[in-house]
Amino acid sequence: xxxxxxxxxSGYHNALKHGLQSLGxxxxxxxxxxxxxxxxxxxxxxxxYFRRNWFREKIKVAWWKLxxxxxxxxxxxxxxxxSEKKLANFDIIQFINSNAxxxxxxxxxxxxxxxxxxxxxxxxxACGDDCxxxxxxxxxxxxxxxxxAAENAPTGKAVLDHTYKYLGKGYRDNYNKxxxxxxxxxxxxxxxxxxxxxxxxxxxxxxxxxxVENIPDEINHDLSVIEIFMGINRGNYWKKGINYxxxxxxxxxxxxxxxxxxTIAEDLPYTDYITSYKKAHILLxxxxxxxxxxxxxxxxxxxxxxxxxxxxxxxxFHNIDKIxxxxxxxxxxxxxxxxxxxxxxxxxxxxxxxEARKHVIHYHDAVKIARQFEHFYK
Numbered sequence: 529x530x531x532x533x534x535x536x537x538s539g540y541h542n543a544l545k546h547g548l549q550s551l552g553x554x555x556x557x558x559x560x561x562x563x564x565x566x567x568x569x570x571x572x573x574x575x576x577y578f579r580r581n582w583f584r585e586k587i588k589v590a591w592w593k594l595x596x597x598x599x600x601x602x603x604x605x606x607x608x609x610x611s612e613k614k615l616a617n618f619d620i621i622q623f624i625n626s627n628a629x630x631x632x633x634x635x636x637x638x639x640x641x642x643x644x645x646x647x648x649x650x651x652x653x654a655c656g657d658d659c660x661x662x663x664x665x666x667x668x669x670x671x672x673x674x675x676x677a678a679e680n681a682p683t684g685k686a687v688l689d690h691t692y693k694y695l696g697k698g699y700r701d702n703y704n705k706x707x708x709x710x711x712x713x714x715x716x717x718x719x720x721x722x723x724x725x726x727x728x729x730x731x732x733x734x735x736x737x738x739x740v741e742n743i744p745d746e747i748n749h750d751l752s753v754i755e756i757f758m759g760i761n762r763g764n765y766w767k768k769g770i771n772y773x774x775x776x777x778x779x780x781x782x783x784x785x786x787x788x789x790x791t792i793a794e795d796l797p798y799t800d801y802i803t804s805y806k807k808a809h810i811l812l813x814x815x816x817x818x819x820x821x822x823x824x825x826x827x828x829x830x831x832x833x834x835x836x837x838x839x840x841x842x843x844x845f846h847n848i849d850k851i852x853x854x855x856x857x858x859x860x861x862x863x864x865x866x867x868x869x870x871x872x873x874x875x876x877x878x879x880x881x882x883e884a885r886k887h888v889i890h891y892h893d894a895v896k897i898a899r900q901f902e903h904f905y906k
């Protein structure tokens with residue numbers, strides 16, 4: 529089959545491409561590489577023309593404030609039109625989001641409409657904020673979620689503008705038009721599956737694909753000092769609950785002093801991020817979730833002990849009864865206690881790291897995941 533993957537979040541479509549190609553399919557990714565993360569794409573539909581120059585960026589912002597229009601969207605549309613012939617006649621077209629190209633709804637729809645007209649079967653992935661997920665959080669979800677970010681951030685609800693935007697009419701209209709054409713919508717983890725329990729086009733969870741071949745075990749066997757790593761993307765700081773980790777780390781550093789070394793990295797391209805935690809024993813990923821994101825899975829594959837979502841909802845939706853992940857809840861002292869347990873019993877870190885690697889290889893291998901997608905494609 530010829531398969532066109534539209535958009536990229538955190539390496540999801542690149543990993544799936546690897547799996548599908550291993551099964552003999554022709555696969556093309558079109559998108560912007562997920563911004564500063566710079567994931568590879570085959571057809572680049574992004575634009576950083578304004579961001580490359582301070583003065584041009586000021587003009588773009590001023591124009592947006594005056595008119596409500598983002599000049600960069602028109603550059604993306606122009607790049608799309610230049611590439612349109614390369615984006616046609618695929619057996620399968622799969623969108624990573626109903627706003628996969630990151631433009632205002634009116635511009636986005638011009639591109640989506642052409643893609644839908646020029647290709648065959650349509651699929652949609654649920655692996656980030658979208659209309660059904662945002663609506664679920666606001667109107668149905670019980671317990672903690674990313675909405676807690678608005679309680680903590682100095683800017684209040686504004687910190688969740690990206691989440692709330694999907695409740696707007698233009699985004700909802702695009703989502704509904706796309707869903708009419710979709711064969712299926714595929715949730716990648718617990719958080720998104722929870723929002724799709726009443727959606728008749730939703731499949732069960734197909735776990736996020738990870739390329740596992742040739743990725744080394746990077747377990748650090750030197751336990752004389754426990755290395756703790758945390759990566760920060762300032763754009764998602766509050767949504768990921770990094771503030772809970774930061775407060776917990778202050779206490780841990782004070783309690784254990786020379787027994788721990790804490791490394792914090794900010795806004796790194798993906799390849800630099802992976803390199804920066806090579807010697808870590810423990811990686812702090814995110815709090816306000818019920819599953820593991822891509823950074824968590826990549827770290828687990830390398831044998832790190834990861835703090836992420838791993839509570840009861842996870843076990844229910846994945847139909848398993850254990851996972852070698854430390855469940856990170858929005859409770860500073862709970863995080864402190866769990867870190868302390870590891871620091872005081874360091875040999876458990878090695879065993880957990882080994883189990884984490886096995887878990888990703890068993891449940892997330894990109895080739896195994898591609899076979900599950902292949903079943904729905906056919």
